[in-house]
Amino acid sequence: MTLGLALSNALSGLRATSRMAEVISANLANALTEGYGRRAVDLSAASLGGRGAGVRIDGISRGVDLALLADRRGAEALLESRKPLTAALKGLEGDWGVAGDSLADRIAALEGALVSASADPGSDIRLGAVLTRLEAVVSSLNEAGAAVQRRRAEADAAIAREVGEVNAALADLAALNTDIARALGRGEDTTALLDRRQVLVDRVARAVPVREMERPGGAIALVTPQGAVLLEGSGAARIGFDPAPVITASMTREGGRLSGLTLDGRPLGEGAGSLAGGSLAAQFDLRDRILPEQAAALDRVATDLLTRFAEADSTLPPGQPGLLTDAGGWPTGEPGLAGRLAVHAAVDPARGGALWRLRDGVGAAAPGPSGTADQIDAWIAELDAPRPLVPGARPASAAGHAADLAAGLSGARLTAEEAEGFAAARWSALREAELAGGVDSDAELQLLLRVEQAYAANARLIAAVDEMMARLLEI
Structure with missing residues (x-):
């Protein structure tokens, strides 16, 4: 080996170790940066005329396990599809009242007020308490x-x-595909891109779960x-959606009053389609299926209460x-009865009615004997009578149906939480595996020590070649 070749080898070693130190410092600086892929300097032995000519820097590689990345993305999409349902059902539980002030508790309090009024039907104070409980x-x-319609509006806004x-x-991403292709064409480092x-x-x-597919020139496609x-x-699809400023119980996608998704102007069908x-898709499921089902359950309870009071009078x-009335009349079958339910004006003194009709009946033309409690007793008996909400369903009292409604919501929330917990555990395991293949600060520091030693050796x-050349010049 000539001294010139030895010097060239050492200089190439200095260049390589300097570049490695630069890359290691970047790895350590970005250890917590989201999406950062660990860099490594790719080296190979250089040769000249069949003889070793030091080390060659082939480029900078970005370490990413694409299979693991795809699995983690799929798990994250599943987890994100579970979160909205859990949050919405948990929020509805709070909206519908806590223990001690739930719908079932208020119906039980109404029954208690009716029993008290039955003992003294001539007392306006006790009849007034019945009206207060009924209004509650x-x-x-x-x-x-x-609350259900508000949650639907929130889902629409989230979409x-x-x-x-x-x-x-x-x-x-379309712009990045172009930038990466240009950078590769110029031989530039594309790892940051x-x-x-x-x-x-x-x-x-x-x-939206997607598969990432490589294309020539460093570009990717998402399907x-x-x-x-x-x-x-460089072409990106355009997803279209028209949010609704206000959502009511009668507004549905099937009826054309709520928007669906389009892709480059083409409708995607039911839910989120493709x-x-x-x-x-989870937000569509909330807006168009899960929350309307909860609203329908509320309407059935409201219909049951209205029907009980009407049939017992x-x-x-x-x-x-x-x-009870549907905004003053008999229910028409239109969705949203729970939101329109109202106390009959005939029993409300504030709206021109009279409290004595709580004792004698809504249709009574004149007050009856103040000591008669037959109508009050009929309402008490009707509220306690077991009746099914729909044919074939389990019969229960009015308070029982309200309790079943709350229990059904709690059960749905627990099921949603379990599904979210499973999805979160799977995502967490894959995320940890992905991070394990990322920047390990301990390993980077150990590598830095080796680079330092190699730099010092080169x-x-x-210095040795310099001394030898100086000695030759002295001869």
């Missing part, structure tokens, strides 16, 4: 019905927000499991509302 029951159903974020991410692209794909995958193409090279599987002809070799 109606208020509970009104508030519960309004619009998710669509906006996904569209923005897809547009950025790849980090950014991974973060954006993660954002899309939380809302959903159902086959919808969201990204292809974009199903992530948080976007001997002063009313068939088909006329009793103590520097010492250069």
Whole structure:
């Protein structure tokens, strides 16, 4: 080996170790950066004329396990699809009242007020207490019905927000595909662009599960499991959605009053269509299925109460509302009865009615004997009578149906929490496995020590060659 070749080898070693120190410092600095892929310097032995010519830097590689990344994205999409349901059901539990002030508690308090009035039917104080308790029951159903529609409106707004974020991410990904292709063509390092692209794909995958497919020139395509193409090279699909400013119980997607999704102007069908599987589809499920089912359950309880009071009132002809009405009339079958339920004006002094009708019947034309409690007793008996909400269902009292309603909601919430917990555990395990393949600060520091030693050795070799050349010049 000539001294010149020895010096060249040492200089190439200095260049390589300097670049390795630079990459290690970047790894340590970005150990907690989301989407950062660990960098490594790719080296190979250089040769010249069949003889060793030091070390060659082939490039910088970005370490990412693509199979593990795809599994983690799928698990995260599943987890994000579980979270909205759990949050909505938990929120509804709070909206519908806590123990001690639930709908069932208020119906029980109404029954207690009726029993007290039956003992002294001539007392306006006791009849007034019945009216107060009845209004509390109606208020509970009104508030519960309004809460369901508010949650539907929140889901609709969340859909619009998710669509906006996904569209923005897809547009950025299309631009990154172009930037990466240009950088590769110029021989530039693209690892920082790849980090950014991974973060954006993660954002899309939380809302819509996607498969990442490599394309020539460093670009990628994103395709959903159902086959919808969201990204292809520099072209990004556009998801369309029209949010509703207000949502009422009668507004449904089937009726054309709520928007669905479009992809480049083409309707995607029921739910999220070919974009199903992530948080976007979960919000559609809430808005169009789960929350309307809860609203329908509320309406059945409201219908049961209204019907009980009407059928137990001997002063009313068939088909006329009793103590409770659908906004003043008989139910028409329109969804949202719980939100429209009202106390009959005939028994409310504030609206021109009279308390004595709570004793004598809503349809009574004149006060009856003040000591007669037959009508009050009939209402008590009707509230306690076991009746099914729908044909074939379990019979129960009015308070029993209200308790079953709350129990059904709690059961659905527990089931949702269990499903979310399983999805979270799976995502956490895959996330830990992904992080284990990322930047390990201990390993990086150990590698830095080795780089330091190699740098010192190459520097010492250069010093030795310098001394040898100086000695030759002295001869």
